[in-house]
Amino acid sequence: MTDADDLRRRTAELLAAHPPATTDRLEFLRARFDAGLAWVHFPQGLGGLDAPRSLQAVVDAELEGTGAPDNDPGRIGIGLGMAAPTILRFGTDEQKQRFLRPLWTGEEVWCQLFSEPGAGSDLAALATRAVREGGAEAGGDWIVDGQKVWTSSAHLARWAILIARTDPDVPKHRGISYFVCDMTDPGVEVRPLRQITGEAEFNEVFLTGVRIPDAHRLGAVGEGWKVAQTTLMNERVAIGGARTPREGGMIGIAAAGWRAHPELRTHDLHQRLLNLWVEAEVARLTGERLRQQLSPTLNSVRAGGAPMGQPGPEGSGMKLAFARLAQEISGWEVEFLAEDGLTYDDWTMRRPDGVDFTGREAGYRYLRAKGNSIEGGTSEVLLNIVAERVLGLPPEPRTDKDVAWKDLPR
Numbered sequence: 001m002t003d004a005d006d007l008r009r010r011t012a013e014l015l016a017a018h019p020p021a022t023t024d025r026l027e028f029l030r031a032r033f034d035a036g037l038a039w040v041h042f043p044q045g046l047g048g049l050d051a052p053r054s055l056q057a058v059v060d061a062e063l064e065g066t067g068a069p070d071n072d073p074g075r076i077g078i079g080l081g082m083a084a085p086t087i088l089r090f091g092t093d094e095q096k097q098r099f100l101r102p103l104w105t106g107e108e109v110w111c112q113l114f115s116e117p118g119a120g121s122d123l124a125a126l127a128t129r130a131v132r133e134g135g136a137e138a139g140g141d142w143i144v145d146g147q148k149v150w151t152s153s154a155h156l157a158r159w160a161i162l163i164a165r166t167d168p169d170v171p172k173h174r175g176i177s178y179f180v181c182d183m184t185d186p187g188v189e190v191r192p193l194r195q196i197t198g199e200a201e202f203n204e205v206f207l208t209g210v211r212i213p214d215a216h217r218l219g220a221v222g223e224g225w226k227v228a229q230t231t232l233m234n235e236r237v238a239i240g241g242a243r244t245p246r247e248g249g250m251i252g253i254a255a256a257g258w259r260a261h262p263e264l265r266t267h268d269l270h271q272r273l274l275n276l277w278v279e280a281e282v283a284r285l286t287g288e289r290l291r292q293q294l295s296p297t298l299n300s301v302r303a304g305g306a307p308m309g310q311p312g313p314e315g316s317g318m319k320l321a322f323a324r325l326a327q328e329i330s331g332w333e334v335e336f337l338a339e340d341g342l343t344y345d346d347w348t349m350r351r352p353d354g355v356d357f358t359g360r361e362a363g364y365r366y367l368r369a370k371g372n373s374i375e376g377g378t379s380e381v382l383l384n385i386v387a388e389r390v391l392g393l394p395p396e397p398r399t400d401k402d403v404a405w406k407d408l409p410r
Contacts, residue, residue, distance in 0.1 A: 002040070002051040004058045010035060010049075011062040020067040029071055029105040038104045042088065046100050054292055057243075071106045074354035078153060079103040079110035081238025083161050086231045090178070090218045099159070099180070111157035112235075113148040113181060113205060114228070118410060120150075121378045123163075124172040124225060125408065128207065130164035130179065132214075142166075142179065142217070144187075144210040150375065154190045154203035155351050157183045161231060162212075163224045168406040175405055176224035180216040187211075196367045198347040201355060232377065233311040236319035239376040243291065244284055250329040250358055250365065251280035257333060257362075269336055276329050283321045290314055313389035316382040323372035323379055326357065330366040337362050 018031045032038055033047045037059050042048025073080055080103070087099055102108040119126040128146025132139075144164055154160070160181040167175035181188070187210040192200030219227040247255055258265065258273055290311070334341035344363040357368060373379040387393040400408055 002049045007058045025069045076106045082231045082235045083110045085234045108158040109156045111154045111160045113160045113162040115150045121381050128164045130166050142212045144207050148205040151203045172405040173225045178218045178224035178227040200351045235376050237311045237315040316385040320382050326369040326372045330369040333362045334366045
């Protein structure tokens, strides 16, 4: 059983064999993965040691201050937070070996082809089609046609996790399959979507006759919605439940501004900041508790039916809290800074390398936070999930539940 002392020993051996000061960055990251110190709760041979997830902090603490490079998580967050746990749970041995190592080292960037112009909050209504070459039973490649939207990092990505409709004759949740799409293949076109911030962090992606081998399918044909739930639950934790120190993230910026500008303080702003600080700390501690509930044992099931090692619906609550706090704190900051809060450094159209919720100045943070209640599941949908799956309230009536997708009005 791997414990903290064992991880400290393994980390010391890694640093001795690959001194960060004289080792190529990519070589070090590959060696760390191979030593099982990438994500310690993953299986041996896949970047981990089958250790408790909480022990990752031991490795990170040992590496801190040594000059060891990180894998630029802001640039590869979709791969780390969404693609990797889905591949680990549903991928074949060949898929795990092929994709996980370059995903973690950042050699290959991933994006997420889920949302569509007519299927955002109602994601299961998606219309992108995947048709098997030679017929349903032929076992050939899949030909994909459709359009995806709000795709972060598509302009950087080599691979995408993709859900597409493979059977229009059954209800919408049952006719979906899940694929890994090569973003460099013919027929994949990426176009920038300029946001309110001036950046084009998002993209729209057009798929025209894109050929995907059946070996790049995750899960069974027609069970893509089940696979997608793993992605979506992990996405919400990745966005709303990331580990941060006390006064980290948006609340830390607001608190630092309060301390730096006593001349701008008012009693009302003070009371609101105190309330936001307490709520941010509650959210941080709740996220820590949620992470501690996750086990590396993938085949066991915890209360409520969610597999151990995978987030349950509680992650939706974390993402809800994150979005609300980010918007309220950034709004508070703009008000606190008065006319300086309205300044904006650069509206130049650019396509950034990663997502940065807290970067740049107050005006940017205020505008970027508007997307937090949309991306990764709209707040309205997440409220339904919390109400039905956490609180056990009656579900909303769904008249389309048993209707074939092809017969739904569009």
